[in-house]
Amino acid sequence: MIVKIKKIKISKIIKLLNIKISLDKNFFIKNISNIDQAVNGDITLCTSSKYLEFLKKTKASACLIDKKFFKYVPKSCLPLITTNPQIDFIKISNLFYSEKTIDNISKYFFKKSELKKNFKNISFGENFICEKNVKIGKNVNIGHNVIIKENCIIKDNVNIGSNVILSNSIIHKNVNICDGCIIGKKGFGFKFFKGKLLRIPHIGKVIIKEGAEIGSNCNIDRGSISDTIVGKYTFLDNQIQIAHNVKIGDYCILASQVGISGSTIVGNFVTIGGQTGISGHLKIGNNVKIGGKSGVVKNIDDNKTVMGYPATDFRMFIKKNFAK
């Protein structure tokens, strides 16, 4: 169960990280956040010059940074200089959130006799395990052997197949999730630190928007700090892997066995051929078409059609491979 500490004194954080700084005033940190989403009371981090624009305007109350970014931190934000902002951020995450580096099941699920009473307008199969603090809308169909973990929200008219495991997810109306999907599991994130693999906490969610469809045996991991998102009326085929923090737009079509690595953003009306892989931290524009089995390693502009490994302009791919 996610247990969040309400607030932690900045002095306690500074002590934990062993940072040498003299505080004008002690204050409370209320949460951890991404640099582009941080609000007053948050602590965040900036590890790449890619995010300098966000740093300059951040509303965070404190920010872990490399020394070289010191001058970009706004006055409202306390700069905390460290040699390893990511490792220190993991440590702070573990202060706020407990037990979120391993996903265990909760003992607080409804007994069979309580299910019917608590979920009157839904239909569900045998061996349905539903943890407490789950909200399910009207006219929802749930298959056999389904596990829905705490804090999930499922809106009206959703269909969930059998053998599905849902956690940390918001499923909007008219979504169809096919058999065997595992959605909301922690992502594959860790850092080597002093010869140990340190797991990055995953406190984000998976959000599947209205009318989307997820094929059988798909994996969609929840975000580390931000959320993993599948857009409206986006359709995923079978055996697809969507990593943490990925954001897929509306009206996209992903054929089977596609894999998208962490933090990549895909636009609207994008079609992705089967077995295509997309590297992490990329930006794929709107109306992009990606041919089957492509390996995408660079950003793609709007309206482009690409194919190949590495993926290139589609006409180039044809010319290179089929020209006499």
Place this chain on the structure above:
Amino acid sequence: MIVKIKKIKISKIIKLLNIKISLDKNFFIKNISNIDQAVNGDITLCTSSKYLEFLKKTKASACLIDKKFFKYVPKSCLPLITTNPQIDFIKISNLFYSEKTIDNISKYFFKKSELKKNFKNISFGENFICEKNVKIGKNVNIGHNVIIKENCIIKDNVNIGSNVILSNSIIHKNVNICDGCIIGKKGFGFKFFKGKLLRIPHIGKVIIKEGAEIGSNCNIDRGSISDTIVGKYTFLDNQIQIAHNVKIGDYCILASQVGISGSTIVGNFVTIGGQTGISGHLKIGNNVKIGGKSGVVKNIDDNKTVMGYPATDFRMFIKKNFAK
């Protein structure tokens, strides 16, 4: 549950599609069918010049066509000219078959106490969910947490692993299905129409022939109108994806993580290396060998050995990549 309407007056269909035609005689349509399999009483469609030979000889009683194919329709068949034969065909499918665009579970399954009585010659594990109207032969072994949906037929000496979901399937004798397979689910088929994704109904089956083996966590989707077929003594490794309408011949070997797109036909004695992908609507000959991780985008003749992305003659692949 598949509910099929027995027959529908052609005048009703014409009215639904808003087609302007004067009928000499009203008559009944009894089913929908593919152009190459249609019999008297069926309605079919022809959308590509690839299928003209079938159109000329079709036994269907009516056929949805583009205007340009009008002259090829035999006298015994009523030509229905439409600007969008596929969308209109989906509409007719939905007239005949209900609820086959989303797979829900049925409430009509055997209670634990009924299972032993109804299936005397089989062995099954815990939490076996077997819907009504399922036929199971002798000496069948079924694992734990298996779901078998209505209308499945399982012949003698079949082994089914744990966590398997079977629907709309015919499993012939001596077949071995490993843990975690999802077989017979609806395929990934839809059309964009007026800004909405229209799901194509999937009324076909999955047929797995004698002695075949399906590895763990494989997905085999059922056909849309025709069936998806895995041939005799064909062996599939783990994590394989077989899309709707695919037909795989006898004595084939598919290594793990292979994906075959919709409607592709694979011959006999074909071996396919791991992670290979084959595009849709292709024809792969007999005795073909496809190297690992290939991307097949064209038909392959009998007895060829290919490899690469896109797949090409194996000697060419070697020459291109390993020649000094």
Place this chain on the structure above:
Amino acid sequence: MIVKIKKIKISKIIKLLNIKISLDKNFFIKNISNIDQAVNGDITLCTSSKYLEFLKKTKASACLIDKKFFKYVPKSCLPLITTNPQIDFIKISNLFYSEKTIDNISKYFFKKSELKKNFKNISFGENFICEKNVKIGKNVNIGHNVIIKENCIIKDNVNIGSNVILSNSIIHKNVNICDGCIIGKKGFGFKFFKGKLLRIPHIGKVIIKEGAEIGSNCNIDRGSISDTIVGKYTFLDNQIQIAHNVKIGDYCILASQVGISGSTIVGNFVTIGGQTGISGHLKIGNNVKIGGKSGVVKNIDDNKTVMGYPATDFRMFIKKNFAK
């Protein structure tokens, strides 16, 4: 259930294989084994000149060989010349081990009431099916719908997600296995013989060493004669396929959808990008980095960085694909 015959007279084996040889002395064979691991009392086989060094020093009491290897067999080992050592080895395996070519479930699992009594220091979810002869350490967490088959050994502080199927496995301490994994299933091994597919028995185990993590929906098949191994603190992402006899070293990172074919050996501190495939029987050195979606078809030396299909030196890959 694996039933092993204790010992078989060499005369009986010779008769079964129809080998013409006159015995000086009849003796017992106690087990089958790989050429590099055989001890006194074992029967083994040598089918490739790759293994001649092992043959020369083998401690096996008998060895199936091609005629051409006759002169390399040490005096302590009875050479059994045959035209088809592999097929004959399968026959002998089937003499010693029964029912290990198909994985069925056992009827000997603990009833719900017995579970709590037998496993006092572990926490487990609903519908936990645990066969007899399973050892589970302290502080182990097990999810819902988990199946653990006979002879598995699970050490302290292990986490097992929901819908996991474990068989023939040894899971060392602090391992984390995520939802939906199928570990220990028989591998994908068979030989064509007289027009039939003969399954190779799989009597090896899966060994997952201390601190390793296995992502969701992974498949790790058990070894045929030797074991399949995942090393210490090695992390696997989702949807990964590890074939029989593969040995992965310590501190490796495998991104999602990677597939490793049978008998390949991977060193320590190796990182493998998403969707990469590695052919069978290869040797990947220590500290190797393999880029995403690579297809590895050759051995890789220590400290190399490779990418591509076929995988090549990383700088070559960049030069070939991105140079102007």
